[in-house]
Amino acid sequence: MITVVGMDGSALSTQAEAALAAATLVVGARRHLTAAGALAPALATRGAQQTPGRPRGAEVIVLAELAPGLDALARHEGDAVLLASGDPGFFGIVRVLRERGLDAVVLPAVSSVALAFARAGLAWDDAMVVSAHGRDPRPAVNVCRAHPKVAVLTGPGCGPAEVGAALEGWDRRLVVAEDLGGEDERLTECSPAGATRRTWADPNVVLVLAGSPGPGKVLNADERQVHHEQRRPRAAAGTGGPAGAGAGWLAGGHRAPGGWALPEEEFDSRDAVMTKGEVRALALARLGPGPGMLVWDVGAGSGSVGIECARFGAAVIAVERDAMRCARVRGNATRHGVDVRIVPGDAPQALARLPDPDAAFVGGGGPEVVAAVAARQPARIVVALAAVERASLAGAALAAAGYATDGALVQAARFAPLPGGAHRLAAINPVFLVWGWLPGTTEGTGPGEHAGAGDHAGAGDHAGAGDHAGAGDDFGAGNHAGHAHPGTGHGGPR
Numbered sequence: 001m002i003t004v005v006g007m008d009g010s011a012l013s014t015q016a017e018a019a020l021a022a023a024t025l026v027v028g029a030r031r032h033l034t035a036a037g038a039l040a041p042a043l044a045t046r047g048a049q050q051t052p053g054r055p056r057g058a059e060v061i062v063l064a065e066l067a068p069g070l071d072a073l074a075r076h077e078g079d080a081v082l083l084a085s086g087d088p089g090f091f092g093i094v095r096v097l098r099e100r101g102l103d104a105v106v107l108p109a110v111s112s113v114a115l116a117f118a119r120a121g122l123a124w125d126d127a128m129v130v131s132a133h134g135r136d137p138r139p140a141v142n143v144c145r146a147h148p149k150v151a152v153l154t155g156p157g158c159g160p161a162e163v164g165a166a167l168e169g170w171d172r173r174l175v176v177a178e179d180l181g182g183e184d185e186r187l188t189e190c191s192p193a194g195a196t197r198r199t200w201a202d203p204n205v206v207l208v209l210a211g212s213p214g215p216g217k218v219l220n221a222d223e224r225q226v227h228h229e230q231r232r233p234r235a236a237a238g239t240g241g242p243a244g245a246g247a248g249w250l251a252g253g254h255r256a257p258g259g260w261a262l263p264e265e266e267f268d269s270r271d272a273v274m275t276k277g278e279v280r281a282l283a284l285a286r287l288g289p290g291p292g293m294l295v296w297d298v299g300a301g302s303g304s305v306g307i308e309c310a311r312f313g314a315a316v317i318a319v320e321r322d323a324m325r326c327a328r329v330r331g332n333a334t335r336h337g338v339d340v341r342i343v344p345g346d347a348p349q350a351l352a353r354l355p356d357p358d359a360a361f362v363g364g365g366g367p368e369v370v371a372a373v374a375a376r377q378p379a380r381i382v383v384a385l386a387a388v389e390r391a392s393l394a395g396a397a398l399a400a401a402g403y404a405t406d407g408a409l410v411q412a413a414r415f416a417p418l419p420g421g422a423h424r425l426a427a428i429n430p431v432f433l434v435w436g437w438l439p440g441t442t443e444g445t446g447p448g449e450h451a452g453a454g455d456h457a458g459a460g461d462h463a464g465a466g467d468h469a470g471a472g473d474d475f476g477a478g479n480h481a482g483h484a485h486p487g488t489g490h491g492g493p494r
């Protein structure tokens with residue numbers, strides 16, 4: 001029988017001590033073996049004098065690499081103990097054991113994530129927990145960009161400094177918890193930039209919280225008051241779930257949105273440049289936003305597309321040249337309880353220093369904008385265009401950058417009330433959506449799996465798009481009171 005014993009710096013439980021005493025094989029990292037007393041010189045030799053309660057004559061394997069230790073556990077015929085950190089069932093060794101078909105009794109200690117939040121004096125049932133250990137850190141970092149309370153399990157190549165560097169430009173503070181439960185335990189609150197300027201002791205866990213930090217500070221138990229419950233509580237972003245359930249009934253910081261392709265009334269867009277709900281529905285489907293993704297909304301206007309992506313859990317950067325509209329994006333994001341980074345400025349120049357996106361929506365900007373976005377090779381790009389001639393050019397620009405492309409003319413007519421309870425149809429302006437996906441990069445219900453909507457985009461090398469109300473890529477033009485039945489101009493999708 002294998003017993004997995006979690007360790008968090010506190011004394012081992014009686015059950016764990018008994019498992020160790022009975023074990024004929026003990027496997028673990030050096031620091032765990034030392035803490036458990038299994039590496040005392042007397043113990044490494046079979047049959048030598050034992051500390052009471054420690055394994056008599058047990059074989060001890062110091063884990064440098066996982067595979068040999070797991071092989072030894074699989075071969076071993078007596079009782080074995082595997083020492084691991086914290087709760088081994090939470091981002092830990094239990095998954096690996098199960099994948100190898102090995103059964104185990106698990107004796108958990110407190111997870112490093114729980115300890116970090118406890119030391120910081122914060123509740124964490126609303127936190128997201130991500131691992132950057134031994135994997136591409138981009139999804140983990142994107143979760144930190146999107147959510148106000150995230151714990152990052154760090155690893156080689158993605159420690160506090162790397163997490164801090166990736167959060168440059170986002171309003172975040174880091175709480176770095178080093179050597180939790182150990183003699184050198186330390187909690188430090190710092191800015192993302194501050195995290196890049198120093199070296200950190202392993203092992204560590206990073207809490208990434210919304211809001212800017214106070215002055216750099218090493219925390220101890222007496223200084224916990226410098227932490228406040230998140231300064232900008234997440235509002236209604238995750239409205240999925242039973243009505244009135246509120247927070248605190250389901251762990252984790254992200255819910256599926258309660259709805260999408262929201263009516264235009266859900267966004268402040270005084271100058272009528274908003275992408276209509278029906279168009280947004282298809283655009284969102286092709287973008288496939290979700291946790292771990294970074295989405296660019298280029299030519300964001302009211303921010304409706306980016307904000308809806310953020311409601312799905314993606315990190316979002318909204319690029320918008322018009323300062324008033326930037327302010328509106330901020331207001332709309334706040335209204336929907338999501339965190340959207342707003343980059344004021346003209347694309348493509350404004351795109352140059354941004355982190356690469358996983359998906360991008362181009363709602364404004366000329367041919368050079370589509371080309372510049374495609375050059376960054378997000379897996380999925382959706383371009384919205386009002387002008388007939390420009391649709392094929394957008395498709396060609398995507399194809400030239402290596403994308404498989406498709407597109408559709410989205411044409412909807414909404415119910416508009418007539419006297420006596422009847423309805424007529426009020427058309428909204430047709431809009432071309434042209435989308436591209438990188439072959440081999442689609443996942444789940446990504447754009448590569450769509451059901452053949454519309455015609456293929458034709459040749460050409462750019463997608464043109466104006467940006468002003470009433471023309472060009474102002475897809476909202478003509479859909480307002482002047483074209484709709486009086487009093488129904490802004491009726492959104494039901």
Ligand SMILES: C[S@@+](CC[C@H](N)C(=O)[O-])C[C@H]1O[C@@H](n2cnc3c(N)ncnc32)[C@H](O)[C@@H]1O
Nearest residue numbers: 274275299301302321346347363364365467473
């Ligand atoms: C049709 S609107 C986008 C509507 C938006 N998707 C929404 O739902 O509100 C186009 C927007 O792109 C912006 N824009 C156009 N060209 C741009 C460029 N090169 N760089 C940045 N923003 C641009 C315009 O200011 C305008 O707000």
